[in-house]
Amino acid sequence: MALLEVQDLRVTYGGVVAVDGVSFSVEPGSIVGLIGPNGAGKTSLIDALTGYHRPSAGRVVFAGDDVTSVKADRRSRLGLARTFQSVELFDDLTVEENLLVAAEQVGLLQPLRDMFLPHRPRGAEAVGWATSLLNLNSLSGRMPTDLSHGQRKLVSVGRALAQRPRLVLLDEPAAGLDSRESLELGQELRNLPDNDVSVLLVDHDMGLVLGVCDHVLVLDFGRIIAAGSPDEIRANATVIEAYLGSGGSEESHG
Numbered sequence: 001m002a003l004l005e006v007q008d009l010r011v012t013y014g015g016v017v018a019v020d021g022v023s024f025s026v027e028p029g030s031i032v033g034l035i036g037p038n039g040a041g042k043t044s045l046i047d048a049l050t051g052y053h054r055p056s057a058g059r060v061v062f063a064g065d066d067v068t069s070v071k072a073d074r075r076s077r078l079g080l081a082r083t084f085q086s087v088e089l090f091d092d093l094t095v096e097e098n099l100l101v102a103a104e105q106v107g108l109l110q111p112l113r114d115m116f117l118p119h120r121p122r123g124a125e126a127v128g129w130a131t132s133l134l135n136l137n138s139l140s141g142r143m144p145t146d147l148s149h150g151q152r153k154l155v156s157v158g159r160a161l162a163q164r165p166r167l168v169l170l171d172e173p174a175a176g177l178d179s180r181e182s183l184e185l186g187q188e189l190r191n192l193p194d195n196d197v198s199v200l201l202v203d204h205d206m207g208l209v210l211g212v213c214d215h216v217l218v219l220d221f222g223r224i225i226a227a228g229s230p231d232e233i234r235a236n237a238t239v240i241e242a243y244l245g246s247g248g249s250e251e252s253h254g
């Protein structure tokens with residue numbers, strides 16, 4: 001059974017059709033990539049999958065349950081976590097505390113108070129797991145304001161992982177990273193399936209997506225125009241024409 005099954009999903013904003021009849025699935029233990037030019041509908045799709053925007057048609061089935069009408073916070077408790085394009089960390093908390101807040105998944109004030117209680121096995125365990133999975137140990141005690149952009153991005157992925165998700169949806173985690181940071185991120189992501197975390201990776205960074213994903217979807221004007229292995233996508237004439245352009249790594253509808 002697929003971990004995530006998306007059936008004929010449609011997302012609209014008034015008269016704008018952002019996602020137009022999209023269907024695909026994510027198998028357990030896989031990394032699926034989603035690429036597409038600016039405005040193709042990638043974030044709208046993630047928002048609909050995670051409950052941040054209600055689709056106007058279609059179904060989202062997660063681990064066998066229809067979650068199309070389930071609220072975002074409940075979806076994340078079911079094991080569907082996400083990151084956002086903008087990295088929003090709590091700048092007055094350490095990296096470890098940022099992860100702890102995410103692990104507890106309750107309001108901000110409660111975990112802040114709980115933070116000073118000595119015995120917190122569940123949250124602390126999840127934080128330790130996410131920290132070692134992403135090799136964040138050396139950053140644990142640091143403040144987010146002291147980190148590089150790449151490190152902040154990694155911490156935001158860590159926050160999603162601290163929720164112990166079965167599937168994590170990453171919205172442009174490589175945006176603003178240099179090629180070395182992007183490569184390092186890719187290496188960390190490749191470890192996730194072995195730790196029972198499947199990934200839907202949305203990014204403009206073709207090197208990252210084609211390098212780490214098992215299966216890649218290409219979205220353009222709200223529709224999937226190609227799907228296949230990284231090699232199939234590299235060789236796909238429609239993709240080359242619509243997205244890759246004349247050898248560029250990123251194209252935009254302008």
Ligand SMILES: Nc1ncnc2c1ncn2[C@@H]1O[C@H](COP(=O)(O)OP(=O)(O)OP(=O)(O)O)[C@@H](O)[C@H]1O
Nearest residue numbers: 013016017018036037038039040041042043044045
């Ligand atoms: N809140 C909104 N209200 C109206 N239109 C929107 C809204 N959000 C997105 N759109 C439109 O929906 C379409 C898809 O946008 P979306 O942000 O999902 O694309 P994207 O592929 O994530 O783009 P990017 O790579 O720039 O983040 C675009 O035409 C966009 O202008």
